[in-house]
Amino acid sequence: MNIISNYAKSKDIQITCKLVGSVAKKTSLVGKADIDIFMAFPLDYSEEDLKKYGLEFGKYCIDTVGGISEKRYASHPYITGLINGFEIDFVPCYNINDTTYLKSAVDRTILHTNYIQSHMTSDETDEVLLLKKFMTCVNTYGANYKVSGFSGYLCELLILKYHTFENVIENAANKWKNQLKIDLENYGTCNNYHDALIVIDPVDKNRNVAAALSIQKFSEFIVASRNYLKNPSINYFQDKTITTTPSELVKLFKQRGSYCYVLSCNVPDVPSDVIYPQVNKTLKSLEKVSGIYDFSLLESGYYIDSSNVAHIILEYDVASLSNVKIHHGPLIYDSKNSDNFRNKYPNAYIHNNKWISLSNRKYITVEDMIKNILLEENMSILKLGKNIKEEVLKDYSFEKMEVFINNTNDENLNNIFLYLHPNYRLEH
């Protein structure tokens, strides 16, 4: 920070450097430290200048200490340096004292850091570490789309509210309900939000810190808290390992007697917050189209493996249907439309006061349906993400679950195990 401040001063530019994030707040878990150095520029600098000087100052600093630099892109570009084995982000932002002057999302980070530093006791930072570790091990930690769980800042605010890890857990287990409201600075803006959890940002009364938290992860944390209180073991602060075998998994699917398939395709190496929503959208669309064709789903799921292959699991109640289905026609009183319907469907017949016809189903089996709707000429019925569509057109596989299980690696077996045991990580 001194290197940058002096360099900027030598160029007659007034900036304030600040260490922000979990390291600055002393709430970073071992091995999870994000070192972020923010360079705060006066408000009269253009965004253009901010980017230019930000990258220049960061690179100067990294070069000076003999690190390796790499440009990255978030809401605006920044530079990352590998220095003495640590990854350090150098991020330009505006120097603001309150969020009225907010120009981009990163500007808020300094205010968050200041707030926690000025409000949190050192005992409480230890409690944050416990909470974050617990959250990580029960898989509710992380505001990214993949998890849609609790952010680090949200964990810190929960500790400011409840003071201890134990107290957060007890409140979650016994008192938390949908639309729980926490408003540390008493702004009175909670009623503007209808999320599962509403935590008004102490530095911005018009922001719900828990907006990205899904109701699923909110529920999972509540249940994990109850599980912990029943058996408050140190295991809750350690990863839970999975041991499974293909034959165990095949047996479990046999017991379900379902008709389960895995649709797999490559995904490009883009940020997870870009690709996960696309895979989710693809799954939702496949579910909807399955319903249109009367294939009733028992369960479904998806994940992306470490080789950037997305796997969509589709588990059906039935695998094949009758060749025909009821097709509803016009009222028999409507003579013109009745004629049209009867001409189109010569076997039309009357049900009460309406025409009905048994028309041929487009798809009799799940496999036929999936393979056909994934052809380019039929794909318009689906809503796939842009990247997924491109990749599926290149190549995909659609296998029966049993075939998939018997031809895959441990990582995929573990994911299939988690599909079959959705609560596995909530109880240690």
Add this chain to the structure above:
Amino acid sequence: MNIISNYAKSKDIQITCKLVGSVAKKTSLVGKADIDIFMAFPLDYSEEDLKKYGLEFGKYCIDTVGGISEKRYASHPYITGLINGFEIDFVPCYNINDTTYLKSAVDRTILHTNYIQSHMTSDETDEVLLLKKFMTCVNTYGANYKVSGFSGYLCELLILKYHTFENVIENAANKWKNQLKIDLENYGTCNNYHDALIVIDPVDKNRNVAAALSIQKFSEFIVASRNYLKNPSINYFQDKTITTTPSELVKLFKQRGSYCYVLSCNVPDVPSDVIYPQVNKTLKSLEKVSGIYDFSLLESGYYIDSSNVAHIILEYDVASLSNVKIHHGPLIYDSKNSDNFRNKYPNAYIHNNKWISLSNRKYITVEDMIKNILLEENMSILKLGKNIKEEVLKDYSFEKMEVFINNTNDENLNNIFLYLHPNYRLEH
């Protein structure tokens, strides 16, 4: 009638004998003549006396002319005589001039006969014959529960309204809509009814003559009328024969690719208006219970053959389902019920803010379901008619349609053909 009148006079009882019904109105089809002789007693006779004298006078008359007599029961008992090859009913009733004094349904019959005799021209009686014959051949004639179609009196009133057969057909084809209102005597009581067809009885402003007409048969008559106008052939006044073979029927079911079964049981020799509603009720109940167990029906139907065997046809989209199904549990916020649910279903998991469990299905196949719900100990889930329940407990058969077709007689084959071609008799 002279024999009875004189006999009654000799006993000092004042009765009026009257020939009623279609024979009296000259609207009876060849081979379908119901000869009904009504004996109208003064209103001050008790119902007890009416029954006693009615049976006595009828029997006296039948014996006198050397016929064979048999007691029968409708709303009250009457006697039938086989005389010179004709079946003649002798029915006691009250002598009323308007329906204010109505004591039983049969009392109205004399008023109906009087009304038609005094309002219908002889040309119009010919038109009634055409209409009744057409109705018979397109299977919309008969107010009994089995057909739920147009009664003879209703046909007569339609001719009084429209004057000719052709005119009835043209109006039905082009103008009839749901809740069509006909009020020959302008009583203004049509709006009290919401049936498909509303025809106020000219002798009773508080009665809809078409109350027993189903919307199905109302629709079928409209469509048959349109078919006739497109091709006004004499065929519409002749029965349409069915020629089919087991192999043709099996082929048609193969094309549908459905999972079709026939449930058959004996029915007692009781009036059709007693047993048909029971078979219908049984079918509706089987449909409902199939839905409860997630077996989706494509189509269904029933009939009773001439050997008094009821056949219920159940045609499904699927024959078997996964072993498990989604079972919805309490909200996760509800800690007590959550505990109960998790204890009961150890594999319960979270979906958004609710508990879900995959629980075992009671029945995986249609055959297993039907055979089980027809066991005495499980039967309470069904609503069967009293007679059907008794017969099913004695014996029933449940066969795949293909097996049924390959082991049955022409009458059943014809009924299966009609099941597959519900509009067959609407077009000649």
